[in-house]
Amino acid sequence: NAGVTQTPKFQVLKTGQSMTLQCAQDMNHNSMYWYRQDPGMGLRLIYYSASEGTTDKGEVPNGYNVSRLNKREFSLRLESAAPSQTSVYFCASKERGIYNEQFFGPGTRLTVL
Amino acid sequence: AQSVTQLGSHVSVSEGALVLLRCNYSSSVPPYLFWYVQYPNQGLQLLLKYTSAATLVKGINGFEAEFKKSETSFHLTKPSAHMSDAAEYFCAVTAGGYNKLIFGAGTRLAVHP
Numbered sequence A: 001n002a003g004v005t006q007t008p009k010f011q012v013l014k015t016g017q018s019m020t021l022q023c024a025q026d027m028n029h030n031s032m033y034w035y036r037q038d039p040g041m042g043l044r045l046i047y048y049s050a051s052e053g054t055t056d057k058g059e060v061p062n063g064y065n066v067s068r069l070n071k072r073e074f075s076l077r078l079e080s081a082a083p084s085q086t087s088v089y090f091c092a093s094k095e096r097g098i099y100n101e102q103f104f105g106p107g108t109r110l111t112v113l
Numbered sequence B: 001a002q003s004v005t006q007l008g009s010h011v012s013v014s015e016g017a018l019v020l021l022r023c024n025y026s027s028s029v030p031p032y033l034f035w036y037v038q039y040p041n042q043g044l045q046l047l048l049k050y051t052s053a054a055t056l057v058k059g060i061n062g063f064e065a066e067f068k069k070s071e072t073s074f075h076l077t078k079p080s081a082h083m084s085d086a087a088e089y090f091c092a093v094t095a096g097g098y099n100k101l102i103f104g105a106g107t108r109l110a111v112h113p
Helices: none
Strands: A004-007 A010-013 A019-025 A031-037 A043-049 A064-068 A074-078 A087-094 A108-112 B003-005 B010-014 B019-021 B024-026 B033-038 B044-050 B056-058 B064-068 B073-078 B087-095 B100-103 B107-112
Touching: A004 A087, A010 A019, A019 A031, A019 A087, A019 A108, A031 A064, A031 A074, A043 A064, A043 A074, A043 B100, A074 A087, B003 B087, B003 B100, B010 B019, B019 B107, B024 B073, B033 B064, B033 B073, B044 B056, B044 B064, B044 B073, B073 B087
Parallel strands: A010 A108, B010 B107
Antiparallel strands: A004 A019, A019 A074, A031 A043, A031 A087, A064 A074, A087 A108, B003 B024, B019 B073, B033 B044, B033 B087, B056 B064, B064 B073, B087 B100, B087 B107
16 A cells, blocks of 8 residues: 555745645545645644545635545645745545544645745 | 644753653543654654543554643653654644644654764
8 A cells, every 4th residue: 555645746836836736545534634834833734625525624725725536636736826835745644533543645845936 | 722732842862861742732622632753854654642542652663652631731752762763743632523633833853872
């Protein structure tokens, strides 16, 4: 099992450009998550999908959109990138159940110039 | 609302010394708590989790944590630090009907010879 995979690993954008970060999991998990990690701020939830067909906002959703394409895939889109969106982005997945932990992908390092 | 505070953004110990990383939480419902570790340029890996079955929880790599409801704490300890323990450590608490996690800001552990 590959677990949670993310593409690309690195990306540099200019202000105003758009892009989509891809995430896939092969563990048949119901829930999927997108976080951003900034120095000294831990991980902050952008959006999550508790199950296929549903998405909800997290702490910092402004400037982002998501699509739960199917049970395996959950993409994050930046429509018009801004320098404030320079960050490391992590995708995670989790099986249904209150005790279950989230499994994380390796991250995408995004720089917006 | 749930929140997590990690005291000390940087902790430095000698190899062989006790590791103590502090985590205090706030939760309006019975909490479930997690410790994750992040090695450089990697995603997060689960160290251990508290699910109310036992207050002293043992995890991987010799780490353990004790849930103390009266102190709203879930501190992480390891009796003897190894160089390989150098990483960033995150405490997290369940939120949003147990569908989400709220992360602390993280503690970077340095281990010196």
